[in-house]
Amino acid sequence: xxxxxxxxxxxxxxxxxxxxxxxxxxxxxxxxxxxxxxxxxxxxxxxxxxxxxxxxxxxxxxxxxxxxxxxxxxxxxxxxxxxxxxxxxxxxxxxxxxxxxxxxxxxxxxxxxxxxxxxxxxxxxxxxxxxxxxxxxxxxxxxxxxxxxxxxxxxxxxxxxxxxxxxxxxxxxxxxxxxxxxxxxxxxxxxxxxxxxxxxxxxxxxxxxxxxxxxxxxxxxxxxxxxxxxxxxxxxxxxxxxxxxxxxxxxxxxxxxxxxxxxxxxxxxxxxxxxxxxxxxxxxxxxxxxxxxxxxxxxxxxxxxxxxxxxxxxxxxxxxxxxxxxxxxxxxxxxxxxxxxxxxxxxxxxxxxxxxxxxxxxxxxxxxxxxxxxxxxxxxxxxxxxxxxxxxxxxxxxxxxxxxxxxxxxxxxxxxxxxxxxxxxxxxxxxxxxxxxxx
Amino acid sequence: xxxxxxxxxxxxxxxxxxxxxxxxxxxxxxxxxxxxxxxxxxxxxxxxxxxxxxxxxxxxxxxxxxxxxxxxxxxxxxxxxxxxxxxxxxxxxxxxxxxxxxxxxxxxxxxxxxxxxxxxxxxxxxxxxxxxxxxxxxxxxxxxxxxxxxxxxxxxxxxxxxxxxxxxxxxxxxxxxxxxxxxxxxxxxxxxxxxxxxxxxxxxxxxxxxxxxxxxxxxxxxxxxxxxxxxxxxxxxxxxxxxxxxxxxxxxxxxxxxxxxxxxxxxxxxxxxxxxxxxxxxxxxxxxxxxxxxxxxxxxxxxxxxxxx
Numbered sequence: 001x002x003x004x005x006x007x008x009x010x011x012x013x014x015x016x017x018x019x020x021x022x023x024x025x026x027x028x029x030x031x032x033x034x035x036x037x038x039x040x041x042x043x044x045x046x047x048x049x050x051x052x053x054x055x056x057x058x059x060x061x062x063x064x065x066x067x068x069x070x071x072x073x074x075x076x077x078x079x080x081x082x083x084x085x086x087x088x089x090x091x092x093x094x095x096x097x098x099x100x101x102x103x104x105x106x107x108x109x110x111x112x113x114x115x116x117x118x119x120x121x122x123x124x125x126x127x128x129x130x131x132x133x134x135x136x137x138x139x140x141x142x143x144x145x146x147x148x149x150x151x152x153x154x155x156x157x158x159x160x161x162x163x164x165x166x167x168x169x170x171x172x173x174x175x176x177x178x179x180x181x182x183x184x185x186x187x188x189x190x191x192x193x194x195x196x197x198x199x200x201x202x203x204x205x206x207x208x209x210x211x212x213x214x215x216x217x218x219x220x221x222x223x224x225x226x227x228x229x230x231x232x233x234x235x236x237x238x239x240x241x242x243x244x245x246x247x248x249x250x251x252x253x254x255x256x257x258x259x260x261x262x263x264x265x266x267x268x269x270x271x272x273x274x275x276x277x278x279x280x281x282x283x284x285x286x287x288x289x290x291x292x293x294x295x296x297x298x299x300x301x302x303x304x305x306x307x308x309x310x311x312x313x314x315x316x317x318x319x320x321x322x323x324x325x326x327x328x329x330x331x332x333x334x335x336x337x338x339x340x341x342x343x344x345x346x347x348x349x350x351x352x353x354x355x356x357x358x359x360x361x362x363x364x365x366x367x368x369x370x371x372x373x374x375x376x377x378x379x380x381x382x383x384x385x386x387x388x389x390x391x392x393x394x395x396x397x398x399x400x401x402x403x404x405x406x407x408x409x410x411x412x413x414x415x416x417x418x419x420x421x422x423x424x425x426x427x428x429x430x431x432x433x434x435x436x437x438x439x
Numbered sequence: 440x441x442x443x444x445x446x447x448x449x450x451x452x453x454x455x456x457x458x459x460x461x462x463x464x465x466x467x468x469x470x471x472x473x474x475x476x477x478x479x480x481x482x483x484x485x486x487x488x489x490x491x492x493x494x495x496x497x498x499x500x501x502x503x504x505x506x507x508x509x510x511x512x513x514x515x516x517x518x519x520x521x522x523x524x525x526x527x528x529x530x531x532x533x534x535x536x537x538x539x540x541x542x543x544x545x546x547x548x549x550x551x552x553x554x555x556x557x558x559x560x561x562x563x564x565x566x567x568x569x570x571x572x573x574x575x576x577x578x579x580x581x582x583x584x585x586x587x588x589x590x591x592x593x594x595x596x597x598x599x600x601x602x603x604x605x606x607x608x609x610x611x612x613x614x615x616x617x618x619x620x621x622x623x624x625x626x627x628x629x630x631x632x633x634x635x636x637x638x639x640x641x642x643x644x645x646x647x648x649x650x651x652x653x654x655x656x657x658x659x660x661x662x663x664x665x666x667x668x669x670x671x672x673x674x675x676x677x678x679x680x681x682x683x684x685x686x687x688x689x690x691x692x693x694x695x696x697x698x699x700x701x702x703x704x705x706x707x708x709x710x711x712x713x714x715x716x717x718x719x720x721x722x723x724x725x726x727x728x729x730x731x732x733x734x735x736x737x738x739x740x741x742x743x744x745x746x747x748x
Binding site: 036037038039041042045182206207208209210212213214215217218219221222224225237238241242245248249250251267270271272273275 | 442445448449452453456556557560565566567568569571575576577587590592664665666668669670671673674677704705708709712713716717718720721
């Protein structure tokens with residue numbers, strides 16, 4: 001707690017980055033773009049803590065990646081695109097070989113950085129967020145929307161709704177609304193949901209909520225009048241909790257709300273108390289809880305007083321997500337070391353590692369992530385690598401997994417990925433790579 | 440086809456929301472009316488007051504205090520924090536800037552905003568802290584007349600009652616008390632007020648304390664609605680069009696401005712927004728404010744400034 005506050009204080013006093021480590025020759029520089037202050041700190045803090053603790057674990061337990069220590073510097077974006085770009089520009093050249101990759105934790109910042117990172121040859125990891133069309137690595141060579149894009153999420157959400165109503169054929173005539181954060185993040189699933197609405201014959205209504213989402217009375221009064229069968233929630237920060245409370249106020253059943261995986265963490269439901277009981281959310285594979293990797297974090301990080309989080313928050317949804325994200329980046333570097341040597345690598349080299357990442361069940365077990373994640377295999381044409389999810393439900397005390405695994409239907413998502421990424425390539429005059437020739 | 444019930448429901452909901460905006464706007468009015476300072480830090484003061492209240496409440500309840508005792512002690516603690524804040528602001532920020540221009544004072548409150556936001560989160564935490572001081576369930580009125588009835592949130596009604604009491608108290612304070620009249624004198628001219636023996640440092644402490652207490656009241660309602668968290672500071676932006684419409688110097692203006700903004704933005708969002716993509720309520724409030732500015736720059740209830748050239 002105290003450490004957390006000191007980190008916050010340092011962030012405020014320094015106006016952004018804290019920790020200013022001196023670059024050493026055998027260190028791999030890894031920036032963390034985080035938001036520990038501002039409207040979205042509630043969600044940003046546990047995520048950043050998960051990332052920081054995992055990097056710390058790699059240094060403390062393993063002495064780095066094959067002896068190459070991670071040199072970490074955090075920069076406060078406040079979830080603002082301008083600050084995110086500023087952080088990127090300041091950090092991209094640090095360390096002996098520059099940033100290994102960047103992870104902005106913001107779809108808005110991702111949109112702003114997509115061209116820059118390709119020019120600078122630095123991979124941009126957007127695990128579970130970012131541009132959905134960047135799944136196509138042939139066009140977006142440096143973007144890695146690992147584990148699931150918003151189009152996959154939309155598809156999984158509709159699959160779950162179909163299951164609840166008794167089959168995809170029963171979707172016809174149903175009303176499904178999307179309550180979304182009026183930002184690039186919230187807008188991202190709309191094209192996919194429009195495609196699915198056309199395919200299954202349900203009535204789709206997008207309802208925007210202006211940042212940060214403290215006031216949603218009009219949206220929920222509209223929902224009360226229109227009486228949709230389901231409301232999908234694409235919110236972040238205060239918007240999620242407010243949506244749950246307003247739903248309760250208009251007596252919209254919480255078990256007919258399905259949040260995306262960024263609307264399904266503890267801070268999204270705990271403030272609403274009993275009003276949140278029954279609320280559902282997608283899982284970006286993992287949920288809350290502790291796995292073997294947590295034991296290592298407690299032993300090598302927290303026991304040494306180096307943990308970033310309050311100990312009781314280790315294992316919460318967003319903490320775990322930060323940890324998973326950090327692990328995928330670390331494994332990308334490790335993979336790249338197989339080809340380029342056990343030394344600090346450039347972003348371009350790490351990009352190769354990420355594109356050839358293949359985490360089998362056995363490897364996930366070795367890493368301590370067994371049970372949290374399914375195997376993931378990235379390739380030139382598939383920068384998403386996996387598109388599996390489950391659904392969890394808040395019971396007032398914790399999240400309970402209530403569904404089996406869903407896999408986003410690529411026959412739904414792929415045509416849109418192809419269409420939109422081809423348009424992007426044409427607009428930006430990018431010659432898509434021939435993935436059959438990549439290795 | 441728009442149903443009458445829906446129109447009434449949106450209108451009532453909007454008016455109620457507007458009253459909640461007024462709770463924040465009142466703090467701005469208070470300080471401007473009494474010191475001529477546009478206090479950009481009012482949103483941050485709501486956050487600080489809310490965090491002080493909810494964190495002390497949590498601590499007291501965890502220590503076994505009864506809920507009512509905890510509430511009374513928690514409010515006392517938060518009020519003390521706001522008093523200390525008022526003293527610090529007066530002593531180290533606005534005090535040394537007596538007789539400086541309005542813009543200088545305004546800029547100083549921007550600095551205060553960032554310090555308060557950072558310090559409040561550093562001391563009390565940056566999570567979402569639930570606060571449940573008022574009921575949040577709803578009444579469904581006129582169910583026999585309109586299908587589904589007209590929904591009214593009890594928290595909004597509590598907010599309206601509290602705002603009414605605040606306005607009455609402030610009106611009495613400004614009109615009937617010696618300190619209130621001194622506040623108005625200071626607002627007119629710092630130097631002249633000082634020359635007739637009004638202790639300006641004390642007066643400014645009182646006014647910042649009053650604004651802090653108004654922020655505490657706003658925090659109890661908004662904290663119940665949203666949970667106490669950083670996003671509460673965004674309410675300051677909701678209060679700006681209220682101030683422009685109602686006038687910076689009028690307590691009743693803050694209420695009327697709030698009602699206009701609340702009703703206007705909700706009606707616009709529900710009945711107009713759906714045709715043009717939605718998400719218009721945030722800027723629609725400023726459209727209303729700009730329209731008022733064009734016709735009446737001092738706001739509907741603001742004092743017309745006449746200066747001798």
